[in-house]
Amino acid sequence: MDTPHLAKLLMKHGSAPERYASATLDSLRPEQDPGGVVTGWPATDVPVLVLVGRTHVGKTYAGCALINGYAPADPESDWGARYFRCLDLVNPDGSVRDAGDLSTARTAGLLFLDGLGTLLLDAGLRSPITPDLPSPVLYELIDARLGERKPTVVATNLAVGDAVPYPGVPTFEQVYGKIADRLLYRATVAHLIGPEVLAE
Numbered sequence: 282m283d284t285p286h287l288a289k290l291l292m293k294h295g296s297a298p299e300r301y302a303s304a305t306l307d308s309l310r311p312e313q314d315p316g317g318v319v320t321g322w323p324a325t326d327v328p329v330l331v332l333v334g335r336t337h338v339g340k341t342y343a344g345c346a347l348i349n350g351y352a353p354a355d356p357e358s359d360w361g362a363r364y365f366r367c368l369d370l371v372n373p374d375g376s377v378r379d380a381g382d383l384s385t386a387r388t389a390g391l392l393f394l395d396g397l398g399t400l401l402l403d404a405g406l407r408s409p410i411t412p413d414l415p416s417p418v419l420y421e422l423i424d425a426r427l428g429e430r431k432p433t434v435v436a437t438n439l440a441v442g443d444a445v446p447y448p449g450v451p452t453f454e455q456v457y458g459k460i461a462d463r464l465l466y467r468a469t470v471a472h473l474i475g476p477e478v479l480a481e
């Protein structure tokens with residue numbers, strides 16, 4: 282057994298939450314796939330997809346549908362699809378929780394970073410703008426992945442470009458400053474504007 286295969290078997294972190302295990306691209310509602318950008322992704326050579334929308338519009342479900350349907354071109358040298366909640370990557374003080382998780386996130390064939398900016402909304406936007414996943418950590422992660430042209434999906438309730446999930450919500454640029462350029466340059470932005478999807 283070669284090393285990448287063994288490492289894959291030993292990898293425990295980064296799997297999608299159980300309740301999204303059955304998410305498939307076929308079962309996305311039209312509002313979860315505006316203009317077909319989720320089912321059609323990746324369509325560009327800069328593989329970043331940003332899922333923007335209010336709580337419970339189905340961002341995590343849509344991202345997990347991509348994770349669940351991920352089929353690497355070369356399974357022997359690909360590290361597979363990985364899921365991380367941004368809050369699980371860091372401690373409350375912003376320090377990195379587990380270097381192994383971060384390394385898994387960096388090397389995954391497809392990465393889904395879920396809930397970027399969640400903390401800001403949970404705080405009712407009253408606190409000063411402090412990202413839940415600190416800018417340097419996010420920058421390093423995204424930069425490494427872009428450098429290797431590895432696809433990344435990000436889900437956020439922050440405003441991204443014209444996609445504004447809540448009036449007055451901070452923009453991605455306000456929160457993340459310069460890293461916004463790195464992440465959003467030619468990224469595909471999907472604004473999910475459906476009704477709240479209730480668990481079935």
Ligand SMILES: Nc1ncnc2c1ncn2[C@@H]1O[C@H](COP(=O)(O)OP(=O)(O)OP(=O)(O)O)[C@@H](O)[C@H]1O
Nearest residue numbers: 308309310335336337338339340341342478479480
């Ligand atoms: N197409 C779908 N078919 C069946 N169930 C769905 C679908 N889309 C979403 N759901 C369910 O609706 C609920 C809300 O979706 P989800 O958790 O993806 O929302 P979200 O936008 O990520 O919310 P939050 O901002 O709170 O993270 C979940 O229980 C999810 O499993």
Ligand SMILES: [Mg+2]
Nearest residue numbers: 340341342395
């Ligand atoms: Mg979610």
